Amino acid sequence: MTILEERPQFAFEAHEASLMEIVPGPRPHGIVKFVTSTDHKQIGLNYLFTGLAGFLVAGLMALVMRTQLIVPNNHFVTENVYNEMFTIHGTLMLFVFAGPFAFAGFGNYLVPLMIGAPDMAFPRFNNLSYWLYLGGFSLLLAGFLTNNGAAQFGWFGYAPLTEAIHSPGPGADLWIVGIGLTGFSGIFTAVNIITTVFTLRAPGMVMFRMPIFVWNILVTMFLILLAFPVLTAAMALLWIDRHLGGNFYNANKGGQPILWQNLFWFFGHPEVYIIALPYFGVATEILATMSRKPVFGYKGMIAATLSIGALAMGVWAHHMYTTGAVLLPFFAAMSLLIAVPTGIKFFNWIGTMWRGTIVLNTAMLFCLGFLAMFLFGGITGVILAQPVLDFQLHNTYFVVAHFHYVLIGAVMAGFGGLYYWLPKMTGRKLSEKWGKLGFALLFIGFNLTFFPQHDLGLRGMPRRIETYNAGMGWNFLNELSSIGAYITAIGVLVNAWNIFTSWRHGEIAGDNPWDGQTLEWACSSPPPDHNFEALPPIRSERPVWDANHPDMLTKVGH
Amino acid sequence: MKVESRTVLGAFTFLTVLAIVYWVLVALHGSSTERSGITMLVFSFSAYALLGTYLLAQYLRRHGIPRPEDRFDATQEDGAGVIDYFPATSIWPVGMGLGMVFGACALVWGLWYLAIGAVLFFGAVFGWVTESDYTEDVLPGSDPDELAASHGDFASSSAHGDH
Numbered sequence: 031m032t033i034l035e036e037r038p039q040f041a042f043e044a045h046e047a048s049l050m051e052i053v054p055g056p057r058p059h060g061i062v063k064f065v066t067s068t069d070h071k072q073i074g075l076n077y078l079f080t081g082l083a084g085f086l087v088a089g090l091m092a093l094v095m096r097t098q099l100i101v102p103n104n105h106f107v108t109e110n111v112y113n114e115m116f117t118i119h120g121t122l123m124l125f126v127f128a129g130p131f132a133f134a135g136f137g138n139y140l141v142p143l144m145i146g147a148p149d150m151a152f153p154r155f156n157n158l159s160y161w162l163y164l165g166g167f168s169l170l171l172a173g174f175l176t177n178n179g180a181a182q183f184g185w186f187g188y189a190p191l192t193e194a195i196h197s198p199g200p201g202a203d204l205w206i207v208g209i210g211l212t213g214f215s216g217i218f219t220a221v222n223i224i225t226t227v228f229t230l231r232a233p234g235m236v237m238f239r240m241p242i243f244v245w246n247i248l249v250t251m252f253l254i255l256l257a258f259p260v261l262t263a264a265m266a267l268l269w270i271d272r273h274l275g276g277n278f279y280n281a282n283k284g285g286q287p288i289l290w291q292n293l294f295w296f297f298g299h300p301e302v303y304i305i306a307l308p309y310f311g312v313a314t315e316i317l318a319t320m321s322r323k324p325v326f327g328y329k330g331m332i333a334a335t336l337s338i339g340a341l342a343m344g345v346w347a348h349h350m351y352t353t354g355a356v357l358l359p360f361f362a363a364m365s366l367l368i369a370v371p372t373g374i375k376f377f378n379w380i381g382t383m384w385r386g387t388i389v390l391n392t393a394m395l396f397c398l399g400f401l402a403m404f405l406f407g408g409i410t411g412v413i414l415a416q417p418v419l420d421f422q423l424h425n426t427y428f429v430v431a432h433f434h435y436v437l438i439g440a441v442m443a444g445f446g447g448l449y450y451w452l453p454k455m456t457g458r459k460l461s462e463k464w465g466k467l468g469f470a471l472l473f474i475g476f477n478l479t480f481f482p483q484h485d486l487g488l489r490g491m492p493r494r495i496e497t498y499n500a501g502m503g504w505n506f507l508n509e510l511s512s513i514g515a516y517i518t519a520i521g522v523l524v525n526a527w528n529i530f531t532s533w534r535h536g537e538i539a540g541d542n543p544w545d546g547q548t549l550e551w552a553c554s555s556p557p558p559d560h561n562f563e564a565l566p567p568i569r570s571e572r573p574v575w576d577a578n579h580p581d582m583l584t585k586v587g588h
Numbered sequence: 589m590k591v592e593s594r595t596v597l598g599a600f601t602f603l604t605v606l607a608i609v610y611w612v613l614v615a616l617h618g619s620s621t622e623r624s625g626i627t628m629l630v631f632s633f634s635a636y637a638l639l640g641t642y643l644l645a646q647y648l649r650r651h652g653i654p655r656p657e658d659r660f661d662a663t664q665e666d667g668a669g670v671i672d673y674f675p676a677t678s679i680w681p682v683g684m685g686l687g688m689v690f691g692a693c694a695l696v697w698g699l700w701y702l703a704i705g706a707v708l709f710f711g712a713v714f715g716w717v718t719e720s721d722y723t724e725d726v727l728p729g730s731d732p733d734e735l736a737a738s739h740g741d742f743a744s745s746s747a748h749g750d751h
């Protein structure tokens with residue numbers, strides 16, 4: 031990065047000097063660093079790896095379920111254990127892995143770097159958020175150690191199943207407070223990141239020069255601010271029902287079970303975008319870098335993100351069509367509308383690759399996997415958004431297949447993000463050989479697991495059943511699906527092994543291994559405390575590219 | 589701050605329109621018991637109204653002088669100076685977090701946990717608050733008045749100039 035050397039210094043000397051007085055002696059290492067560090071990079075890594083741990087645990091539960099379902103009339107686990115498995119699998123995957131992994135893991139690590147900030151606006155609150163998240167994760171798992179076991183009512187915990195008479199014992203309460211804690215963690219992270227983006231950008235980093243990833247995280251954070259408090263409120267009412275004799279959701283005493291559904295899905299649908307939008311951002315960055323082109327339709331991309339964020343607030347009841355208590359035309363129309371900005375995004379992603387010099391490495395392969403799987407999940411989503419079709423398919427395996435395609439599509443982009451940014455975080459590249467093998471196994475495994483489930487759903491197999499009879503015509507498809515799950519598991523292990531070994535022995539990455547475009551590639555790998563020694567001038571949305579390729583400056587439209 | 593406030597106020601406008609449309613449709617066709625949706629939408633646009641007006645006020649306060657991060661032609665010197673106080677480490681957040689986790693356990697296993705949680709929580713709050721105290725002694729210019737004085741006008745002050 032010789033180009034950067036003669037640039038003016040970013041002024042950190044003042045507090046660097048004073049920090050030395052506040053924290054005497056050398057900076058802490060190991061466990062002390064893990065516990066006390068307020069560095070956004072350390073906290074980002076904490077989130078990323080805790081999230082991956084959540085993925086592994088929840089993945090094990092998935093294997094238990096698929097093993098139970100591989101043949102009809104199986105007795106591998108009991109009905110109750112199966113119920114606990116799908117409940118905690120879903121809860122961990124959504125609240126511990128998919129969401130926080132991206133918005134808090136990548137978000138924490140990358141947002142300050144990408145906008146040229148020395149840290150998050152509230153570093154200590156950032157550290158606090160992580161402990162709430164870890165606490166929530168632990169309490170969700172603690173359910174298994176209690177007498178009645180963990181919660182068994184599914185990840186959306188419908189009333190009246192969640193009331194004390196139907197779900198006695200601390201397992202259900204642990205589910206309530208566990209989710210509550212991860213919710214608080216999310217809200218704190220949202221406040222932190224919004225403040226950071228609004229007040230700590232480097233000079234010249236106007237809003238319309240921020241990387242798409244930062245924009246997507248920003249919109250995600252605004253969704254969190256609206257969605258998570260509603261969830262917390264719904265959980266508080268549920269807790270009052272269970273412990274203080276409240277009757278909010280108790281129909282016998284004049285309460286309304288449907289109130290829970292409204293509150294839950296007012297959170298639950300935005301949650302889908304809280305999960306997806308950051309991965310859209312990850313994919314956009316990788317696609318642009320690996321196509322060696324700027325993002326196609328930069329402002330259109332931002333407009334699409336903003337409209338997805340806005341429309342996401344008005345579609346919650348498409349999860350409740352079959353209750354007969356919702357405005358079908360309104361929610362169906364809104365749900366179909368949301369496909370439009372998503373379509374614009376696909377158009378722009380293809381435009382970004384169009385006539386680019388595509389580098390087909392592991393990160394890019396994962397991105398292409400994301401495009402394929404998310405598109406497929408989106409199409410089945412449009413199918414389910416039509417009430418006439420949803421009345422047939424609701425609560426069948428078709429829905430299970432649909433949301434796994436969407437979520438795993440997103441997660442594919444997340445793995446791509448690991449291959450893309452871990453070199454920045456650790457200073458070492460991951461092995462491409464193992465990476466490509468890992469990608470192939472995951473892609474084949476996921477599709478083999480979930481593609482047959484569409485057909486299972488059409489053949490009427492309901493979700494959340496722990497076994498089925500032999501004569502239903504479901505045997506072969508279930509077998510395929512379970513074999514796919516085992517292949518997926520091997521793929522996960524290959525990738526985990528790759529991360530583990532490359533951390534110590536991988537090829538040295540250097541500051542800018544991919545000829546990246548955005549500011550994170552302007553600092554060393556891993557970046558020093560408070561990130562930047564110096565910043566390149568910021569004259570477009572790709573300052574590092576402009577600094578490295580003065581002959582190919584990004585065209586700016588204003 | 590212009591783009592920031594416009595973004596949030598735009599979201600506020602959209603949510604307001606959405607709330608009105610939803611309210612009218614529910615009144616015309618919906619079930620008469622569905623009042624949660626409109627309540628949540630009203631709270632949503634109110635929240636954005638609050639934040640949007642705050643950001644707008646921040647923008648107007650500056651009388652059209654943009655911050656360095658809002659200027660297309662700003663150079664790194666424009667942002668020179670002390671940015672903010674960024675503590676490198678702190679033990680208090682983990683204490684506060686543990687306090688909150690114990691508080692959560694109290695909701696599951698009984699009030700005993702609340703006692704432990706409260707001690708941890710308020711102890712950590714105390715530590716945290718007093719920790720920030722000595723920044724002013726150690727960090728030259730962390731005092732907002734001093735900061736404003738040393739930089740003259742808003743435009744050349746730090747990224748946190750509007751505090």
Ligand code: HEM
Pocket residue numbers: 089092093095096116117119120121123124127128183184185186430434437438441479492493494495515518
């Ligand atoms: C690694 C491969 C995966 C496998 C083999 C798998 C398998 C399963 C199975 C067997 C079920 C229960 C279906 C039922 O009985 O109704 C399930 C439910 C679910 N899964 Fe996965 N899953 C995987 C990955 C994921 C990921 C990555 C996510 C989210 C990011 C996820 C989210 C969910 C959710 C939300 C449910 C619904 C839980 C409920 O019914 O309450 N899964 N999965």
Ligand SMILES: [Cu+2]
Pocket residue numbers: 298299302345346348349
């Ligand atoms: Cu939805």
